[in-house]
Amino acid sequence: xxxxxxxxxxxxxLQEAINNIVKYAKASKVDVQLRNxxxxxxxxxxxxxxxxxxxxMQREGNxxxxxxxxxxxxxxxxxxxxxxxxxxxxxxxxxxxxMSLQ
Amino acid sequence: MSRIKLFLVDDHKMIREGLKLFLNxxxxxxxxxxAENGKECLDQLEETYPDIVITDLxxxxxxxxxxxKALKLSHPEIKVMALTMMGESQHIKEMLAEGALxxxxxxxxxxxxxxxxxxxxxxxxxYSPEVTNVIINNIRKVKPTTxxxxxxxPLTEREKEVLHLILKENSNKEIAEILFISVRTxxxxxxxxxxxxxxxxxxxxxxxxxxxxxxxxx
Numbered sequence: 471x472x473x474x475x476x477x478x479x480x481x482x483x484l485q486e487a488i489n490n491i492v493k494y495a496k497a498s499k500v501d502v503q504l505r506n507x508x509x510x511x512x513x514x515x516x517x518x519x520x521x522x523x524x525x526x527m528q529r530e531g532n533x534x535x536x537x538x539x540x541x542x543x544x545x546x547x548x549x550x551x552x553x554x555x556x557x558x559x560x561x562x563x564x565x566x567x568x569m570s571l572q
Numbered sequence: 573m574s575r576i577k578l579f580l581v582d583d584h585k586m587i588r589e590g591l592k593l594f595l596n597x598x599x600x601x602x603x604x605x606x607a608e609n610g611k612e613c614l615d616q617l618e619e620t621y622p623d624i625v626i627t628d629l630x631x632x633x634x635x636x637x638x639x640x641k642a643l644k645l646s647h648p649e650i651k652v653m654a655l656t657m658m659g660e661s662q663h664i665k666e667m668l669a670e671g672a673l674x675x676x677x678x679x680x681x682x683x684x685x686x687x688x689x690x691x692x693x694x695x696x697x698x699y700s701p702e703v704t705n706v707i708i709n710n711i712r713k714v715k716p717t718t719x720x721x722x723x724x725x726p727l728t729e730r731e732k733e734v735l736h737l738i739l740k741e742n743s744n745k746e747i748a749e750i751l752f753i754s755v756r757t758x759x760x761x762x763x764x765x766x767x768x769x770x771x772x773x774x775x776x777x778x779x780x781x782x783x784x785x786x787x788x789x790x
Contacts, residue, residue: 501728516730553753
């Protein structure tokens with residue numbers, strides 16, 4: 471990857487996500503994909519674990535890991551979306567625009 | 573019922589002997605002749621008058637395809653069935669184009685062979701299931717999607733779910749609602765689906781899913 475900051479950001483996000491999955495998700499399967507498109511890098515991390523209620527997690531003041539992901543991405547104008555529902559697993563979508571960094 | 577007069581053409585004696593051995597158990601079938609190649613078969617037709625010629629494809633002197641062509645000209649009433657190890661679409665297409673009414677692979681069961689012979693004799697056709705698949709794929713003109721993709725990447729569970737909902741004619745918004753994800757995530761999955769399957773649009777995805785038989789209900 472040409473840009474080291476992107477590389478480190480993606481690495482940390484993946485690390486954090488895997489950490490969460492191992493600690494909380496009780497998943498039996500995780501799909502991790504990093505795709506290199508012309509315009510963006512797209513990282514998706516999907517697990518089939520227990521999932522969670524996003525609002526509830528935020529109310530309880532948890533989700534520091536997600537917050538740090540968001541901060542890292544903000545620094546390089548990246549996009550983060552976390553989708554989860556109790557019982558429906560969790561999926562993370564990260565998109566980093568290549569053009570905005572040139 | 574009159575007996576079905578069969579003529580066997582195969583360059584391997586073992587194959588002919590094996591076929592005769594078990595076809596002899598069937599009263600309704602009468603093996604009237606055999607030959608090692610197409611030419612030998614043609615030479616014996618006037619004495620044997622078979623209803624059906626069962627022929628191998630790859631043979632010296634005159635192969636199965638040439639024999640089928642020759643029979644179509646000289647004896648169009650004689651039915652031709654191919655019995656071969658070759659299941660490639662080119663061979664199947666050529667044989668069918670020349671009027672072969674049956675195409676069986678040599679790994680077929682005895683029951684299948686008998687059924688095929690009876691079908692063809694009674695004015696029908698018979699093709700092994702593998703052969704039917706090849707024919708259908710040809711009609712559909714769906715070239716294996718793999719050719720467009722350097723190395724095929726498996727779809728994730730989520731991607732399969734999204735694909736399934738696309739095939740069910742759901743909009744991005746509907747898919748988002750059904751899966752409790754955002755439209756943007758649906759877009760991302762869709763983009764990955766198009767990229768992974770080498771499709772240019774939703775039509776390509778549909779063909780991919782049908783071709784791989786990904787879903788029972790589509």
